Amino acid sequence: MHDATLEWPLVAATGMTGMIGRRAKELFPELGWDSLGVDITDQSAVDAAVASTRASVIINLAAYTDVSGARQQHDDIDAPCFRINVDGARNLAAACARSGKHFVQVSTDYVFEGDRAGPYLESDDGDARSDWYGVTKSLAEGLIKQSDGGWAIARLSFPYQQHSQRKTDIVRRIGAQLKTGSISAMFSDQIITPTFSDDAVGTLAHIARTRAQGVFHAVGPEWLSPHQVATRVAESLGLDAATVPSGSLKSYVNAGGRPFPQTLRMSSEATKSLLNQPTHTLSEALRLPGWVF
Numbered sequence: 001m002h003d004a005t006l007e008w009p010l011v012a013a014t015g016m017t018g019m020i021g022r023r024a025k026e027l028f029p030e031l032g033w034d035s036l037g038v039d040i041t042d043q044s045a046v047d048a049a050v051a052s053t054r055a056s057v058i059i060n061l062a063a064y065t066d067v068s069g070a071r072q073q074h075d076d077i078d079a080p081c082f083r084i085n086v087d088g089a090r091n092l093a094a095a096c097a098r099s100g101k102h103f104v105q106v107s108t109d110y111v112f113e114g115d116r117a118g119p120y121l122e123s124d125d126g127d128a129r130s131d132w133y134g135v136t137k138s139l140a141e142g143l144i145k146q147s148d149g150g151w152a153i154a155r156l157s158f159p160y161q162q163h164s165q166r167k168t169d170i171v172r173r174i175g176a177q178l179k180t181g182s183i184s185a186m187f188s189d190q191i192i193t194p195t196f197s198d199d200a201v202g203t204l205a206h207i208a209r210t211r212a213q214g215v216f217h218a219v220g221p222e223w224l225s226p227h228q229v230a231t232r233v234a235e236s237l238g239l240d241a242a243t244v245p246s247g248s249l250k251s252y253v254n255a256g257g258r259p260f261p262q263t264l265r266m267s268s269e270a271t272k273s274l275l276n277q278p279t280h281t282l283s284e285a286l287r288l289p290g291w292v293f
Helices: 021-029 043-052 065-069 081-098 132-145 170-180 197-210 226-236 249-254 269-275 282-286
Strands: 011-014 057-060 102-108 152-157 214-217
Touching: 021 043, 021 197, 043 081, 043 249, 057 197, 065 132, 081 132, 081 214, 102 132, 102 197, 132 152, 152 197, 197 269, 214 269, 226 282
Parallel strands: 011 057, 057 102, 102 152, 152 214
Antiparallel strands: none
16 A cells, blocks of 8 residues: 655665565566675675665565574584574674664564464464474574664465565465365365465565564464365366365374474454555455466
């Protein structure tokens, strides 16, 4: 939601080639979205890059997001997952504090263990223990909250987009599998908060433009199981939703599969009251034109 009464600051960001970065540049070109091309694990290089950019807001979109790869690095603070997610975020926050620039860390619902009925609130601290990716992102949040400079944390949850030539997501992956008849059993005993990427980008842009401080949930307005996500995608494609096979996360884990957070009900009530950013349900987003599965 554009507010003509506010001046557009210049934003520089890491990770601009990812889903959120590419869409942010398309939807909000007024923010500039200069790419902060720097090795974020190198503190000296980060200090120099942050000090030299004209941007007044720095957004960290860079992250090690391979959750399976992260599992293999559990407790290894010298491995890429920890170095990028923890050291990198700490370096950027420190550099922004020294340069007087507003820092925005893009985080994840995986900072939570996912073992409570929820919902998880913006005021909740991360408590991830089992998932190393989630642990590293939670540690990064804790460090940023201790920063001397202005900061914000925006937690995202299962973002999906209408089209992309680079990366798939849960919604488009399901759509592609449904169209080819290759859909696998979808968990019915897991709860997630699917988020339309344009809504998440809108929240990030609002945070940058207002230099808002604190923790925000840039997430969708509803909680669904992956099986419910699949049935809604099937309906949008004119397919029989009753044919979507149902599976169990608990059974999958008991059989030796990689554990996932069980219940990630992310509340965005506090964020909505502060930023007034509209969001789409999955069904509403699927009715928009331009979907490519």
